[in-house]
Amino acid sequence: xxxxxxxxxxxxxxxxxxxxxxxxxxxxxxxxxxxxxxxxxxxxxxxxxxxxxxxxxxxxxxxxxxxxxxxxxxxxxxxxxxxxxxxxxxxxxxxxxxxxxxxxxxxxxxxxxxxxxxxxxxxxxxxxxxxxxxxxxxxxxxxxxxxxxxxxxxxxxxxxxxxxxxxxxxxxxxxxxxxxxxxxxxxxxxxxxxxxxxxxxxxxxxxxxxxxxxxxxxxxxxxxxxxxxxxxxxxxxxxxxxxxxxxxxxxxxxxxxxxxxxxxxxxxxxxxxxxxxxxxxxxxxxxxxxxxxxxxxxxxxxxxxxxxxxxxxxxxxxxxxxxxxxxxxxxxxxxxx
Numbered sequence: 001x002x003x004x005x006x007x008x009x010x011x012x013x014x015x016x017x018x019x020x021x022x023x024x025x026x027x028x029x030x031x032x033x034x035x036x037x038x039x040x041x042x043x044x045x046x047x048x049x050x051x052x053x054x055x056x057x058x059x060x061x062x063x064x065x066x067x068x069x070x071x072x073x074x075x076x077x078x079x080x081x082x083x084x085x086x087x088x089x090x091x092x093x094x095x096x097x098x099x100x101x102x103x104x105x106x107x108x109x110x111x112x113x114x115x116x117x118x119x120x121x122x123x124x125x126x127x128x129x130x131x132x133x134x135x136x137x138x139x140x141x142x143x144x145x146x147x148x149x150x151x152x153x154x155x156x157x158x159x160x161x162x163x164x165x166x167x168x169x170x171x172x173x174x175x176x177x178x179x180x181x182x183x184x185x186x187x188x189x190x191x192x193x194x195x196x197x198x199x200x201x202x203x204x205x206x207x208x209x210x211x212x213x214x215x216x217x218x219x220x221x222x223x224x225x226x227x228x229x230x231x232x233x234x235x236x237x238x239x240x241x242x243x244x245x246x247x248x249x250x251x252x253x254x255x256x257x258x259x260x261x262x263x264x265x266x267x268x269x270x271x272x273x274x275x276x277x278x279x280x281x282x283x284x285x286x287x288x289x290x291x292x293x294x295x296x297x298x299x300x301x302x303x304x305x306x307x308x309x310x311x312x313x314x315x316x317x318x319x320x321x322x323x324x325x326x327x328x329x330x331x332x333x334x335x336x337x
Contacts, residue, residue, distance in 0.1 A: 018256030021249045022265040028246035030272025034224070034279070035238035039231065043218035046099045051204040051215065052235060054091060057243035058197035065194035075186035076195070083192060086179045087199025091247070094172025096207065097165050104162030111270065112152050113166025117173030118144065118263040124178055125260055137260075140302030143295050144267055150292025151270055177263040180254035189251035197247065225279060264303040267296055 036049045069076060076083075094114070101110040122141060125131045133141070180192070207213040221228050224237075254262040271293045 014256050018253050018262070019265065022253035022257060022262055023268065025246050025250035025253055026266055026269040027272050028241050028249065029266075029269045031276055032238055032242035032246075033273045034276040035234040035242055037277075038222040038224045038234045039238070042220050042222040042231065043216065045214045045216040046102075047204070047208060047213035048215045048217045049238065050095045050099070051201065051208060051213070052217070053238045053243050054095075054197050054204060055201040056235065056239035057247070058194060058201050060240060060244050061190060061194040061197065061248070065191045068188050068191055072186055072191075076191065079187050079192075080195075082179055082182065083187075083195040084199050085175065086192065087196040088203050089172045090176035090179060091196045091200030092203035092207075094169050094176065096204065096213065097169035097172055101162050101165035101169055104159040105166060109152075110162070110166050110169070112148055113163065114169040114173055115148055115267060115270070116145075116167065117170035117177070118267065120170060120174035121177050121259050121263045124174065131260075136302050140264065140299040142299070143302065144264060144299030147292040147295030147297075147299060148267065148270060150295065151274060151289045152292075174263070176250070177254055177259045177266065180251040181257075181259035181262065182255075189255065190248045192251045193244070193247035197243065261303060264300045267300060271296065 032053075036046075036053070039049050040046060098110060098114055101113065105113075119141060122133050122137070126133060180189075204213060208215045219231055222231050222234055223229075224234055250262070250266070253265070257265065274289060274293070
């Protein structure tokens with residue numbers, strides 16, 4: 001009886017920690033628009049912002065990642081293929097595809113197409129693991145998508161090539177959540193994020209070299225949150241907050257919540273992005289956007305309630321409790337007791 005109670009408590013604790021990490025990740029990702037927008041308004045190209053963001057974040061995480069990898073190099077080699085896939089598609093590809101879509105579509109339409117990746121996550125879990133979504137999950141998915149439509153207001157036309165790039169960005173987002181949820185405790189989330197960003201930075205650099213990614217930068221002061229600041233301030237913000245913290249917390253959240261729940265909680269990034277836009281450039285949300293935000297949250301709550309850890313094969317109570325300790329240790333990078 002006590003073992004069952006302990007396992008139940010550990011499961012709830014795991015869910016709470018995962019939800020907290022997912023929200024930290026969403027808030028952090030939500031700042032990217034404000035930081036990146038201040039740079040682009042001063043002459044930076046989107047390619048330069050994205051490449052700098054990922055490269056600087058990879059550099060910042062190198063020290064902690066190498067420290068966590070002590071004695072785990074074999075595990076890193078075993079996961080190298082998965083991390084490379086994560087870096088190419090989820091880090092570099094997703095952003096490159098999105099910015100290509102924005103060149104042909106309204107930002108709202110491009111974002112909506114990118115966040116269709118949550119539907120791909122559900123379909124992947126169904127096709128790959130036989131986890132057919134229940135009717136409440138389907139209802140939550142419909143509510144979340146409807147809420148996104150209200151928040152993003154995708155009223156622009158749809159260019160076929162832009163649609164193609166937007167859907168590819170959605171596929172990259174799906175890869176981000178599915179790969180992040182892989183239960184490999186030997187490789188800490190921070191190391192996965194670091195490895196993915198190293199691969200992503202190299203990939204974006206290669207695209208820049210062949211001219212597929214315009215690279216223009218300026219060193220003039222920029223306006224951020226109503227104040228003139230050095231261009232280094234948004235570079236620090238977009239690299240540390242919107243990349244290093246965001247990706248690391250996101251991987252940890254997906255491991256604890258599973259790909260499906262983590263992807264739906266990740267939708268709150270859009271709501272935080274709208275909030276930060278209101279703070280930075282005074283873009284006050286409309287009534288429709290506020291209603292849409294509530295609808296998104298309802299959809300997330302439905303999925304959270306019905307899919308809670310169904311992405312992971314259930315374990316016996318004691319084994320589950322042992323797994324929880326291992327996962328919490330993996331998130332922190334510390335060995336279990």
